[in-house]
Amino acid sequence: MGSFEATTTATDAAAATAAAITIPIIDIGPFLAGNETATPAIAAALRAACSNQGFLQVVGHSVPAALQTRFLSAVAAFFALPLRDKAALDQSRSACYRGYERLGGQKLDELDAEATTDQKEGFSVRPERALGRFLAGPNQWPPEGVLPGFREVYMEYFWAVHELSKAMFQLMALSLGLEKTYFDAFAADPDGICLCRAHHYPPTPPDVLGRTRGVGAHTDFGALTLLLQDSVGGLEVLHKRTGTWHAVPPVEGAYVCNIGDLMQRWTNDRYQSTMHRVISPLSNMDRYSCAFFNDGALDVVIEALPGCVEEGESPVYAPLRVEEHIVERYVQSYGAGGTLIGKAVE
Template structure:
């Protein structure tokens, strides 16, 4: 495996308490919107506390995914995403390469498990989920759905706060974030520890920006997430805050806001220890049929938008084909 430079010193990522906003407090809501605006304009990353996902829901979920990833490979491969026409289920180590900075980077050193809302087969990414046998991982599916529903609610709330931060009506993004036909992805990750005799620290996930509009990441206390500081172009560790969600904007939101809010390059460095790392990313990417066009108030008077209108489906398909193809995984493009 390729080695990677030592991590840079920790940079302080803004921590925003959204409890007042969720409770409907007008003063707290205004303050939260201002904090979010500053975080998105300056860095594109923040951590969210005071949210609506209970510690018990998080605990049950992290326990369930740890038990799944501890299964023998043969059992995990029974629900391999290669068996799924909509790319759900287990993802082997090295199946994807997200690194956008180096063609020589190794594939991502993580394994994953993906699920989305249940849908009939048809459009790209739409279809049924795969689940391991209940006797192999008791309570796995129940814990996953409980977690999915809770974090989806938080995601919809964060889109409303995002709208307020841009001076828009609170409901501006509702059709995107709460669409019943949307393609929200809830993907759990396991990063095996780097062996002591390894040549260097390895990329759990290579440097990349997220495909969609807004990501909510739950991580354990092991650490490894690093963010590229925009002004200094240096990598900085994101200190885990127990129970918090790392929130960042993705490429679709960058297009939507006409570069006012820019997606941020980030990566995960595998832990150099005997400790496994677990995390889960929730991507609310909206409906495939939606067209993303620059918000009029984000386009200066007399200027044209920086981007042409883009259909969500085309953007997501292109990014999936690129990132999975780089890891040797074939992604079928729907006609």
């Protein structure tokens, strides 16, 4: 076999592999129903997804479809408000960075230093807290007279997805051969910094590459993400072995679930966070989504989990406090978009 033929065959094989990549869809309904017979297979499917690509879609979950619909409608209504009403809730007015995020306020692209800022606007909510620790504090809300019922449906949705995230952490524990409750305190900590951030991606003109960056290529900061996306599409993941990008087709009612950098550290690279991006709509349709990040409490120390370090080997990463990691990533990503994020509120 000549070298050209060998190269062509290898290229064709890589292309075939890339074309065959799919994001697994996992039904967690039996686990939530307490079916102990079905649970091991669900945990095994999660382990395969996290070990391979780090992305999956979850169906059979506990968040009602009607609540998802009401929430996305409320989000669309918020982003349709006049800019002056949204700007009144700008995160620059919040000591804990809650509220409205302007178009281009963040730049997450980790692969292209010349990338444009992210072409999305957002609205961020966390649990209500007293001011003090990094990201702790009160939320900002539009006045009831401006957007009736918005706060109520947003928080109803927040706590529903928070419950789902706790269940996913239990499955994560089982997938790693740990007790189901191993992550319970981390996932349910009432002083945690869970974030529920809604996004709006307006249609934008294509850049020189024929596409636009709704969100640049990045890995998520924390431990576990649950994303609700509408039917427009645009989310893409980077396949590690082939270096090719692949769409995550919207599945009605499903949650796209992916692990973040903290879980990669926790599992000593057994589970690796995956680069992903959002390509803005190139039609006249707006895209809406909402990402829920359960990153635990600031004082939790992330170090290699039991069973994730081979005998005779050392952990890949040194122990790291959640706060140290989150502060660094927030300062970097928002600073790249020209948004100043302080390291703490004194």
